[in-house]
Structure formats: C-alpha cells, structure tokens
Amino acid sequence: MSAPVSHHTDDHAPSGFLSRYVFSKDHKVIGIQFFFSSILFLLLGGALALLVRLQVGYPEQALGLLTYCFPFLQSRIPAEWGGRMSPEFYTMLFTMHASVMIFFVIIPWLTGAFGNFLIPLMIGARDMAFPTLNMLSYWFMWPAFICICASFFVDGGASGVGWTAYPTLSSAATANGDWASPAARHAGAGHVLWLISLMFVGVSSLMGSINYITTVIHCRAPGMSLWRMPLTVWALLITAILQSVALPPLTVALIMQLLDKTAGTTFFLPPGGVGFGNWTTGPGGGQPLLWQHLFWFYSHPAVYIMILPAMGMVSDIMVAFCRKPLFGYKPMVFSMAAIAGLGFIVWGHHMFQSGMDPRLGTGFMLATIMIALPSAIKTFNWLATIWGGDIVFSSAMLNALAFVSMFIIGGLSGIFMAATPVDVVFHDTYFIVAHIHYVLFLSSLFGIYAATYYWYPKMFGRCMSENLGQLHFALTFILANCTFYPMHILGIGGHPRRYYDPTLYEFLLPFQSLNRFMTVSAVLLGLVQILFIVNVFGSLFWGKKASRNPWNSNGLEWDTPSPPPHGNFDVTPLVLRGPYEYAVTGPSSDHLTQTQTEGQQS
Amino acid sequence: MTTQQIDLSEWTFWLPIAFTISGIGLFILSRFWTRAWFATFTLTIAGVTALTVASPFVGWWLPAQGSSFSGEVDNLFLLIMFLTGLFFLLTEGLILFVLWNHAPKPGTAPPHIHGDHRLELIWTVVPGILLALIAVIQMPTWARMKGLGNESWLSARYESGGDKADLLLTVQGRQWEWRVRYRDPSAPPLARPLEWATHPEATDLHAVNEVHAYPGAKVRLLLRTQDVIHSFFVPELRLKQDMLPGRTVPTWFIPTVPAGTSNETRWEIACAELCGGNHYRMRGHLVIHPDKASFETWYSTAAREQSRRSRPPETGPLARKTN
Numbered sequence: 001m002s003a004p005v006s007h008h009t010d011d012h013a014p015s016g017f018l019s020r021y022v023f024s025k026d027h028k029v030i031g032i033q034f035f036f037s038s039i040l041f042l043l044l045g046g047a048l049a050l051l052v053r054l055q056v057g058y059p060e061q062a063l064g065l066l067t068y069c070f071p072f073l074q075s076r077i078p079a080e081w082g083g084r085m086s087p088e089f090y091t092m093l094f095t096m097h098a099s100v101m102i103f104f105v106i107i108p109w110l111t112g113a114f115g116n117f118l119i120p121l122m123i124g125a126r127d128m129a130f131p132t133l134n135m136l137s138y139w140f141m142w143p144a145f146i147c148i149c150a151s152f153f154v155d156g157g158a159s160g161v162g163w164t165a166y167p168t169l170s171s172a173a174t175a176n177g178d179w180a181s182p183a184a185r186h187a188g189a190g191h192v193l194w195l196i197s198l199m200f201v202g203v204s205s206l207m208g209s210i211n212y213i214t215t216v217i218h219c220r221a222p223g224m225s226l227w228r229m230p231l232t233v234w235a236l237l238i239t240a241i242l243q244s245v246a247l248p249p250l251t252v253a254l255i256m257q258l259l260d261k262t263a264g265t266t267f268f269l270p271p272g273g274v275g276f277g278n279w280t281t282g283p284g285g286g287q288p289l290l291w292q293h294l295f296w297f298y299s300h301p302a303v304y305i306m307i308l309p310a311m312g313m314v315s316d317i318m319v320a321f322c323r324k325p326l327f328g329y330k331p332m333v334f335s336m337a338a339i340a341g342l343g344f345i346v347w348g349h350h351m352f353q354s355g356m357d358p359r360l361g362t363g364f365m366l367a368t369i370m371i372a373l374p375s376a377i378k379t380f381n382w383l384a385t386i387w388g389g390d391i392v393f394s395s396a397m398l399n400a401l402a403f404v405s406m407f408i409i410g411g412l413s414g415i416f417m418a419a420t421p422v423d424v425v426f427h428d429t430y431f432i433v434a435h436i437h438y439v440l441f442l443s444s445l446f447g448i449y450a451a452t453y454y455w456y457p458k459m460f461g462r463c464m465s466e467n468l469g470q471l472h473f474a475l476t477f478i479l480a481n482c483t484f485y486p487m488h489i490l491g492i493g494g495h496p497r498r499y500y501d502p503t504l505y506e507f508l509l510p511f512q513s514l515n516r517f518m519t520v521s522a523v524l525l526g527l528v529q530i531l532f533i534v535n536v537f538g539s540l541f542w543g544k545k546a547s548r549n550p551w552n553s554n555g556l557e558w559d560t561p562s563p564p565p566h567g568n569f570d571v572t573p574l575v576l577r578g579p580y581e582y583a584v585t586g587p588s589s590d591h592l593t594q595t596q597t598e599g600q601q602s
Numbered sequence: 603m604t605t606q607q608i609d610l611s612e613w614t615f616w617l618p619i620a621f622t623i624s625g626i627g628l629f630i631l632s633r634f635w636t637r638a639w640f641a642t643f644t645l646t647i648a649g650v651t652a653l654t655v656a657s658p659f660v661g662w663w664l665p666a667q668g669s670s671f672s673g674e675v676d677n678l679f680l681l682i683m684f685l686t687g688l689f690f691l692l693t694e695g696l697i698l699f700v701l702w703n704h705a706p707k708p709g710t711a712p713p714h715i716h717g718d719h720r721l722e723l724i725w726t727v728v729p730g731i732l733l734a735l736i737a738v739i740q741m742p743t744w745a746r747m748k749g750l751g752n753e754s755w756l757s758a759r760y761e762s763g764g765d766k767a768d769l770l771l772t773v774q775g776r777q778w779e780w781r782v783r784y785r786d787p788s789a790p791p792l793a794r795p796l797e798w799a800t801h802p803e804a805t806d807l808h809a810v811n812e813v814h815a816y817p818g819a820k821v822r823l824l825l826r827t828q829d830v831i832h833s834f835f836v837p838e839l840r841l842k843q844d845m846l847p848g849r850t851v852p853t854w855f856i857p858t859v860p861a862g863t864s865n866e867t868r869w870e871i872a873c874a875e876l877c878g879g880n881h882y883r884m885r886g887h888l889v890i891h892p893d894k895a896s897f898e899t900w901y902s903t904a905a906r907e908q909s910r911r912s913r914p915p916e917t918g919p920l921a922r923k924t925n
Contacts (some may be wrong), residue, residue, distance in 0.1 A: 510662065
C-alpha cells in the first residue's frame with residue numbers, strides 16, 4: 001500500500017514571539033503547550049488528592065498549619081468544624097481531584113501533548129493536516145482551565161457531586177433561578193462551571209481527534225504504509241477514533257444536565273419529581289438513569305482513551321531499551337482495536353447495582369470479561385518482547401517495565417468487578433478506587449513518565465537527568481504501591497468510597513490503620529514527584545545536549561535534529577521498513593532505522 | 603481519639619518512611635549493581651503478595667457471611683482470586699526472571715524474532731476459555747441474587763397459591779436517613795406488591811434507620827428514594843442496591859446467623875452512592891432477631907406503640923457519632 005504524499009501543511013512559519021510560542025500552529029509547540037499545562041494541573045490534582053487522603057487517614061485531625069500556609073483553605077472551612085475540613089468541602093476535594101486528573105492531566109498529556117508532538121514526526125509529516133484547528137484545540141482548553149479554576153472561588157465552591165455527577169444530586173435545581181442546589185452545597189455555580197469546563201475539554205479533544213485521524217490517514221511519508229507505523233501512532237489513531245465517537249454523547253449529556261440546572265428542563269428528573277425536606281420540585285419528564293447510560297457510554301471508552309496511548313508508547317520504548325524487535329506487531333494492533341471496539345459495549349458494568357434491568361448485567365458482564373483477553377494478549381506480547389533482550393535500565397525503560405507489571409494488577413482486579421455477583425460486594429468500595437489508580441496512576445502515569453523521559457530530548461534538545469529520573473522512579477514505584485495496593489484490602493472489607501469519616505462504622509474500624517498507612521505513603525509519594533518536576537524544568541537549562549538519536553532508536557522522529565525545526569524534516573523521508581528492526585547486523589550498529597538503506601552509515 | 607490523629611510512633615507512620623529510605627538505598631545500589639532493579643521489583647511484588655496473603659489472618663478480609671447467598675458470592679470471589687492469582691504470579695514471575703537475567707550471554711545478541719504463531723495462539727485461546735468460564739459461572743448466582751429465577755415470592759405478581767415473602771418492606775432513602783415501612787406480616791398477600799411501595803396502608807409499621815428481620819425469613823425489600831440516588835449496602839449480606847428517584851427497585855435477602863446465636867445480631871447499613879455532604883453519616887442498622895418468635899414480639903410491641911401514638915414517627919435524629 002503506498003501512502004499519499006504529504007501536502008504542504010507547514011506553510012505557516014512563525015514570524016514573531018506570539019505566533020512562535022503562544023498562538024503557534026506548529027504541532028510541536030502545541031504539544032509542548034499541552035505538556036506544560038498538564039504538569040501544572042498534575043500539581044493541583046495531586047494537592048487535592050493529598051487533602052482527601054489526609055481526611056480519610058486522620059478524620060479528626062485539624063488542618064492546623066495547612067490552613068495558615070494556604071489562606072484559601074481557611075476561608076473555605078466553616079468555623080463549626082474546629083479547624084477540620086467540612087464534609088461538604090471533602091466531597092469537593094475528591095470530585096475535583098478526579099476531574100482535574102482525568103480531563104486536565106491524563107487525557108491532555110497523552111493525546112494532547114504526545115499525540116500532537118509525535119504523530120507528524122513518527123509518520124514523516126511536516127505538520128498536522130489542519131494546523132489552525134490544531135492551535136484551536138489547545139486554545140479551547142483555556143476556557144476550560146479558567147472555568148475549572150474559577151469554580152473553586154464561586155459561591156458554594158467547586159463541584160462536589162463526584163466526577164460522575166449523577167443526577168439528581170448534581171442536577172436538582174431550585175425554581176427561583178439562582179444556581180444554588182437544594183441537594184448539596186457544592187452542586188451550585190461551581191457545578192455549572194464544571195459542566196461548561198468539561199464541554200470545552202470535549203470540544204478541544206474532538207478537534208484534536210479529527211486532526212489526528214486525518215493526519216495519520218492522509219499525511220504519511222512515502223513508504224510509510226499503515227503496517228509500518230509504530231504502535232504509538234496506531235494507539236493514538238485508535239484513541240482518536242474512540243474520542244470522536246464517544247465525545248458527542250458526553251457533550252450532549254453535559255448540555256442536557258446544564259439545561260436541567262439552569263433552564264428548568266427535566267431530562268434527568270423523574271415524572272414524580274424529587275423532594276428535599278419540605279420542598280419538592282415540580283414533576284419531571286426524564287430519568288436519572290439516562291445520565292448514567294450517556295455518561296458511561298463516554299466515560300468507559302475514556303478509560304481506554306487514557307490507557308491505549310500509554311500502551312503504544314510503552315511498546316515503542318521497550319523495544320528501544322531491550323534491543324529486540326517487538327513481539328507480535330499485528331496482534332498488538334488488533335488487540336488495541338479489539339479493546340477499542342469492545343470498549344463501546346461494556347459501559348453497563350458501571351451500572352450493575354444502579355437499578356438497571358439485571359438481565360442487561362449478564363450481557364455487559366460477558367463483554368467486560370472478554371475485554372480482558374486483548375489486554376492479556378498485549379501483556380504476553382510485552383513479556384515476549386523483553387524476553388531474552390539486552391535490557392538498558394534507563395529511566396524510561398524502568399517506568400515502562402513498571403507500566404507492564406502494574407497494568408497486570410490493574411487488569412486482573414478489573415475481572416472481579418466485571419463478575420456481577422462479586423461486583424455487588426465491590427461496587428463503590430475502595431476496591432474500585434484501587435483498580436482505577438492501578439490503571440491510571442500505576443499504568444497511565446508511569447507510561448507518561450516513561451514517554452517523557454524518552455521523548456524529552458526530542459522535545460527540548462536536552463536529556464533529562466538519569467540519576468534524578470531513576471531515583472524518582474524507585475521511590476514512586478514503591479510508594480505508589482504502598483498508597484494504592486492496600487485499597488484492594490479495604491475494598492474486600494467493604495469500605496465504601498467517598499466517606500468523610502469511616503471511623504463512624506464499626507465494621508471499618510479494623511481498617512483504619514491501613515488508611516493511615518496509605519495517607520503517610522501518599523504524602524511521601526506527593527513529595528517525591530518534586531524530583532520529576534525539578535528534572536523536567538531543570539533539564540531545560542542544565543540537561544546534557546541531546547544528539548539526533550540519543551537512544552539509538554528506529555522511529556522517523558529520530559531522523560530529525562533535536563529539537564526538530566519548523567517543518568520537521570530537511571527532506572521528506574522515504575520509509576523502507578517498519579520501526580522494529582533491532583537485533584540485526586546493521587551497517588554500524590545493532591539496528592536499522594526506518595530510512596536507512598542496508599549499507600548506509602547511521 | 604488519639605488514634606484518629608497523627609501518631610508518629612505507630613507503624614503506619616514509620617513504615618512508609620522506612621520504605622522511602624530503602625528506595626533511596628536501592629537506587630544507590632543500582633549505581634553499581636544492575637540487579638538492584640530486580641530487587642526493587644521483587645520486593646514490591648513480594649510486598650503486595652504478602653499483604654494479600656496475610657490480610658485474612660489479621661482481620662482485614664471479607665465481612666462475616668450473613669445471607670443465604672453470601673457464601674456463594676464469596677466462593678466466586680475466591681475462584682477469581684485463585685485464577686487471577688495464578689496469572690499474576692506467572693506474569694510477574696516472568697518479568698522478574700527477565701530483570702534478573704537482563705542481558706543475553708556475553709558475545710551473543712538478542713534474538714531477532716517478530717512473533718510466533720503457535721505461542722500467540724496458546725496465549726489467546728487459554729485465557730479466552732478461562733475468561734469465558736469465569737463469566738458463565740457467575741450467571742446462575744447473579745440471576746438468583748437479582749430475583750430472576752422462578753421463585754414465586756420474588757415475582758412482580760404473586761401467582762395464586764404461590765409462595766409469599768415472610769417480610770415485605772420498603773426502605774426509602776432521603777438525605778441522610780433510611781425510612782423503613784413494614785407491611786403487616788399477617789395481612790393477606792398482595793397481587794402487585796410493587797404498587798404497595800407507593801400506596802401505604804394504615805396497618806403498615808414505620809421505623810427509621812433500623813430494619814428488623816429474623817434468620818431464614820424471606821425478606822423482600824422495595825427500595826425507593828425521595829431525593830437523590832442512595833445505595834442500600836449491608837456488607838454482611840453481600841447486598842448492595844441503588845435507589846433510583848422515581849422508581850421502585852425490588853431486592854431481597856434471607857438472613858442467616860451462626861447456629862446457636864441467642865442474641866440479636868446487629869449489622870450496619872451503609873450508603874454506597876454519594877448522596878451529598880453527609881453521605882458518610884447515612885448509617886442504619888439491620889437487626890437480626892435470634893428467632894421468629896422474638897421478631898414477632900418486637901413487631902407487635904412496635905406496632906402497639908405506633909397505634910398508641912397513632913401516627914408515624916417524626917424524622918429520626920441523624921445517627922450521630924458517639925465517641
């Protein structure tokens with residue numbers, strides 16, 4: 001199959017500071033913009049998580065010093081709680097932690113930062129198919145950034161109805177036109193901003209995904225057939241398809257909830273209405289369950305949006321650091337496609353206990369358990385890839401290895417929740433929290449770290465510190481397991497999520513020491529991330545200068561200078577083979593890049 | 603009280619610090635011994651495995667079994683635990699082996715292999731069969747738990763001469779309490795029990811935050827909510843069911859207690875779906891009387907008390923925490 005010749009997508013050379021660094025249409029600059037905003041939001045999301053852990057671990061501990069350090073906290077904590085955070089404040093913390101991490105860190109970092117930066121470079125394109133759309137996809141994040149940050153300061157505070165925002169807790173509105181919610185203090189103006197903010201994120205992702213699909217289909221360099229694309233590109237392409245199909249229903253659902261909240265519609269209000277104390281809403285015309293179907297129809301594929309790109313990048317990183325071809329390239333692609341396809345018919349596993357017809361549960365269980373199969377195939381392929389390899393223990397490789405070993409735990413724990421009778425016990429307990437963090441923190445974030453260490457030299461022309469990176473890895477790996485693994489045990493004991501003070505319950509008292517252990521580990525884990533931040537920002541100035549191909553890798557992105565100039569390639573590359581020709585007797589080394597002719601010096 | 607605040611001498615505080623220090627140690631070790639990374643992964647994997655294996659012995663495990671299906675659910679859990687545990691040990695073991703063995707023999711290069719169809723077929727078919735088996739084996743239990751079987755006392759409409767539930771009650775959630783209504787057990791069976799959930803009768807008994815039952819009683823619960831979604835969760839029953847605004851969600855259980863129990867058994871009811879700021883305080887109790895006779899004594903006393911007051915009780919106080 002011959003790919004179409006790339007057309008001129010780079011005729012937008014920057015002419016000044018603003019067009020070079022701010023309103024840039026260069027995919028690399030846009031990727032780096034996503035990269036830095038994701039890091040900033042990682043700090044915010046992490047701080048929120050630590051406050052959550054502080055409360056669960058030590059429910060009667062006054063915040064003390066913290067409130068003096070952060071006057072913002074002080075003004076948000078009602079006096080009657082004696083310096084402790086209030087239960088409402090606590091609901092806000094975990095809601096915003098999840099929302100920030102999912103919509104402002106993991107998704108933009110994977111698809112926004114790496115997707116933008118890598119796709120054109122890896123397929124040999126001079127830029128994205130639609131550079132202006134690409135710029136807009138980043139600048140549509142800014143209304144979202146502003147709304148989500150502003151929501152902390154509005155009356156009632158940021159949203160506190162859970163990141164799933166189930167009606168009627170989230171959607172109930174008073175009749176008198178203000179946004180204060182009769183259901184919860186944190187479901188007022190802050191929640192309206194939350195809805196608007198997510199809508200902007202959705203539009204941004206949609207623009208990005210259309211651009212990625214078009215670019216991959218249309219702008220590949222000569223010789224770059226689909227089956228010569230690196231797995232990173234395959235993963236980002238499949239993710240983009242997922243996003244473009246799953247986002248419209250979410251956007252619709254968000255608009256419906258926004259209308260319920262502000263315009264008096266009743267999409268999610270049952271015919272009999274609901275009552276709070278002595279006050280009753282009027283009759284509704286909808287169903288609260290509708291939201292759950294719409295929401296999970298997006299948010300379950302979103303889980304794969306948050307893991308597939310990491311899977312692709314980890315595969316590419318692993319081969320470079322075990323100097324061996326990827327094992328089972330096509331099965332890897334097909335299993336990613338299978339995950340994406342099956343991902344659309346499993347959303348109901350979030351709703352086994354929701355009151356949905358239990359017969360549906362049986363079907364969703366079958367689909368959900370079978371989705372473990374492509375994940376298992378991928379795991380075995382990774383194992384076979386590193387088997388017998390010559391492993392280079394770089395920061396990137398260590399994080400990639402951690403990705404695989406922790407994804408095993410996250411994947412296996414998913415089977416428990418997929419099994420409907422067992423899910424009765426685990427639904428909405430800490431077992432779920434453990435599972436999601438094994439997938440999103442110990443897999444996705446480790447994948448992101450691996451990719452950051454690996455492609456940083458290409459992004460900035462300097463390498464990150466290996467010493468700092470490996471220290472950061474050792475501590476993060478150990479402490480993340482200390483923080484999240486015991487959550488499985490809590491879940492087995494029936495510990496519900498989102499409890500402000502679990503010590504109220506006798507059956508939870510034996511688990512409180514584990515809660516304290518996890519909190520201390522979490523605080524240390526948070527502190528250790530400073531090493532990463534220092535490494536990212538410090539290496540910009542003091543990092544070792546990077547050559548074109550510091551890791552002796554095969555991908556097209558390593559055929560350009562570090563960092564690549566506007567337009568990426570001096571001459572349009574001619575692709576001769578796939579990216580996994582390692583362990584060969586090359587002209588000067590053990591590998592053949594995608595453009596090298598057999599006798600050519602690298 | 604002190605245990606709820608930061609205590610520097612407890613293991614929960616110093617152990618994570620010790621782990622951090624050993625992490626720094628392993629990093630330093632890795633500067634001149636490549637297998638330090640093997641050690642890091644091994645210790646971590648061994649640590650989480652040890653915690654899982656040790657937890658049941660220190661009381662960090664499933665709650666007591668308290669319903670007719672709780673043993674069945676636990677067995678399914680243990681089956682999955684066993685199968686995933688095997689898979690976990692196998693795959694993590696392979697990773698650790700690679701880390702130990704991290705380089706090919708001196709003088710040889712890594713093999714140039716792109717795949718192996720037979721191997722790939724094996725690791726597709728074997729997990730595929732196992733996973734399908736796991737899914738299929740859940741189905742009968744799920745159908746039974748959700749009342750999909752042909753037991754007449756769980757059908758939406760009692761067949762004539764059909765079996766009837768021993769106890770029919772509605773539990774209505776609201777911020778932040780459980781309002782309970784029993785149908786008089788001596789009243790004749792209803793043709794459409796679900797309708798009773800929204801059409802109270804004068805003889806109904808009302809209560810707040812307490813559900814009473816007795817061992818072996820066929821308890822049929824009709825769950826409703828007044829305001830937001832709540833979820834009725836009793837860990838010992840292995841029962842969790844959301845309450846949906848505008849709908850009646852039926853569920854059921856048959857409580858069991860260990861043989862020879864002569865006192866009431868009290869289990870906690872927790873809300874398992876975020877329902878606002880005081881979500882965590884939506885605590886109730888399930889009281890299992892030792893036998894049917896003592897339940898009936900309690901019921902008639904409560905019913906007499908209610909008719910003396912001739913009105914349902916006011917909203918009960920929130921279950922406040924007692925220190």
